[in-house]
Amino acid sequence: MTWFLDHVGQVLTLFLTHIRLAVIPLVIGMVLALPLGWVARRFPLAYPPIITVTGLLYTIPSLALFVLMPLILGTGILSDTNIIVALSLYTVALLTRTVADGLAAVPDQVVQAATAMGIGPLRRFFTVELPLAVPVISAGLRVAAVSNVSIVSVAALLGIAQLGSLFTDGFARQFLDPIVVGIIACLLLAVLLDLLIIALTWVATPWLHGRRAA
Amino acid sequence: MISFTDVTKVYPDGTTAVGGLTLEAPTGQITVFVGPSGCGKTTSLRMINRMIEPTSGVIAIDGRDTGSMNPTELRRGIGYVIQSGGLFPHRTIVENVMTVPLLLGWDKNKARATAMELLERVGLSTSLAKRYPNQLSGGQQQRVGVARALASDPPIMLMDEPFSAVDPIVRDQLQDEFLRLQNELGKTIVFVTHDIDEAVKLGDQVAVLRVGGTLAQLATPDRLLADPYDDFVADFLGRDRGYRGLAFASAPALAIEPETSVRLGATPQEALAAAAGRDWLLVVDDDGAPVGWVEPRKLREPVSRGFLHRGGTVARQGGSLRAALDAALSSPARRGVLVDDAGRLVGTVQARDVLTEIERGPQVSAPAEERIEDTP
Structure with a gap:
């Protein structure tokens, strides 16, 4: 406890970096997963390869991916970009299937009605299919958020400072306090992100809880 | 007038959904497509607004080949009602009804006013306007579906089994109101159902289709009941045809006795x-x-x-x-x-x-x- 009070500033800095490294890839991954999921849903033949390939991405060990990134991107080993790109890939891996399945769960009647009313495919995607897929996509997003928070900490092994650094630091010094603080901070962050996604979903789906539109 | 000229729909696997359909749906009247599963009635309906493209043949609206029109434009000019209304669950009732007017670029206030008026016209309280579809009963949702299809006052309405998902009492009520509404509006309507009683009740003319999408008989309901073309039509019409046919005969000179x-x-x-x-x-x-x-x-x-x-x-x-x-x-x-x-x-x-x-x-x-x- 005293250790934490002595290092509040440092822990806070690590916490904020951790947020940045976990959330930016979440957003990028989400944006990339939308078209991929749409294609997988729209063209039945494309579904198996897209879902298999994105699924396989997730099986690449994170440490290996972090180490590979500088070689592929030409970035420095300590660059944040490596982490952001790698985690974006993981997010795409988790969300593509979710997006495809969420779109598939939109009632066919509703899509037919939209088409019959002269709503073109692009407009239909953004105004009808995507909003109705939000509950399913949100569930996937929550998994991806927690997963990102956890995987970011591995980057401490490469010397990229965030909450994971507390683990390497504590381990190197055989000192428990930073490790405990790091675990608590990671849990806290995961819970905060989860609550944030739940809240955003609630706001985006007024029809599911009988709230009247303004 | 909507005219089908030798229209066919053959799917890639070789299934013939519609096999050379030629008929006309007259302006201002209700034409009902009725038949058993697999008779191509819904396929035929959806070819009118090009939700499904015909394999061959021509569908024309007032003489214009629909194949030459932009599908989106074509659809915005045709009201469409499906089973359970097909309402957008994430839009309020009034937003649902405003959909097509807004697509057509109407002013938002005008669209809203029209939508409110239509809700009343189909027998719904405007107090429901800000609810979501799942807060309404099946019958109410169906009414919203009709109001939504009418919103931009299209001359043509396509209705795909619109009343089949509600209970019989509500269905009867919706049918009566639909007829009353049509009396006022005089739309050109193509209506699909598998229910021959509904077909006979609503249709100005009824097209009985066979499996494989060919026309078995096209006639007014009383002619259909009185003179089925063949065994298939007679079987499909079912029993009590003589009695049901009386629904189309009025009795101006009936001997009425006073009753104490x-x-x-x-x-x-x-x-x-x-x-x-x-x-x-x-x-x-x-x-x-x-x-x-x-x-x-x-x-x-x-x-x-x-x-x-x-x-x-x-x-x-x-x-x-x-x-x-x-x-x-x-x-x-x-x-x-x-x-x-x-x-x-x-x-x-x-x-x-x-x-x-x-x-x-x-x-x-x-x-x-x-x-x-x-x-x-």
Whole structure:
């Protein structure tokens, strides 16, 4: 406890970096997963390869991916970009299937009605299919958020400072306090992100809880 | 007018959904496509607004080949109603109805005003406007579906089994209101159903389709019932065709006898005197509307609603022979009750008088041999 009070500033800095490294890839991954999921849903033949390939991405060990990134991107080993790109890939891996399945769960009647009313495919995607897929996509997003928070900490092994650094630091010094603080901070962050996604979903789906539109 | 000229739809796997359909859906009328599963009725409907593209043949609206039109533009000019309304669950009722007007670039206030007006027109309270579809009953959702299709006042409406997901009582009500609405609006409507009773009730003309998407018969409902083209059509129409055909024959000259009645609250003595020896006596309410029959000899206290025999149906004077006959057959006194447009008692009619009228009138029903079958 005293250790934490002595290092509040440092822990806070690590916490904020951790947020940045976990959330930016979440957003990028989400944006990339939308078209991929749409294609997988729209063209039945494309579904198996897209879902298999994105699924396989997730099986690449994170440490290996972090180490590979500088070689592929030409970035420095300590660059944040490596982490952001790698985690974006993981997010795409988790969300593509979710997006495809969420779109598939939109009632066919509703899509037919939209088409019959002269709503073109692009407009239909953004105004009808995507909003109705939000509950399913949100569930996937929550998994991806927690997963990102956890995987970011591995980057401490490469010397990229965030909450994971507390683990390497504590381990190197055989000192428990930073490790405990790091675990608590990671849990806290995961819970905060989860609550944030739940809240955003609630706001985006007024029809599911009988709230009247303004 | 919508015209089909030798229209076919063959799917890549070789299935023929529609096999050379040629017919016309006249302007301002309801044309019903009816037939068993696999007869291509929904496919035919969806080819009109190019949700499905025909393999060959031409569908034209007022002489213009739909194949040459932009599908999105075409669809915005055609109202479309499907089962359960197909409402957008994430949009409020009024937003649902405003969809097409907004797509057409209407001013938002004008679109909203029109939507509110239409909600009332289809019998919905505007207090529902800000609810979501899942907060409405099935019947209400269906009404919203109709209002939404009417929103931009399209000359053409396509309706794909719009009333099949609601219970029979609500369905009957929706059908009646739909006919009333159509009377005011005079849209060109193509209506798909698998329910022959619905087809006969709603259609100005009915197209019976066979499996494989060919036309078995195109006729007005009374012609269809009176003269089915072949066994398939006859089977599909089902039993009681002669009786059902009476729904299309009116009886202007029906022999109506005056009927003595008492009001609710009459004493047993008054009732006995009014009955003048007959077993059954008709009871009316304060407005003169028939409410049921009583047996005066069994009365021990003033007539109240609890004593009434309510088995008898009531027919409107000048209505169909079917309703008059049913009123006579269902009445415990065997005297069918006729009312005026305001629901007040006019008199009664006996079954034999209705039958006389049927035999005197034009031959509307030509009941062939009675088939004992179970048409699905």
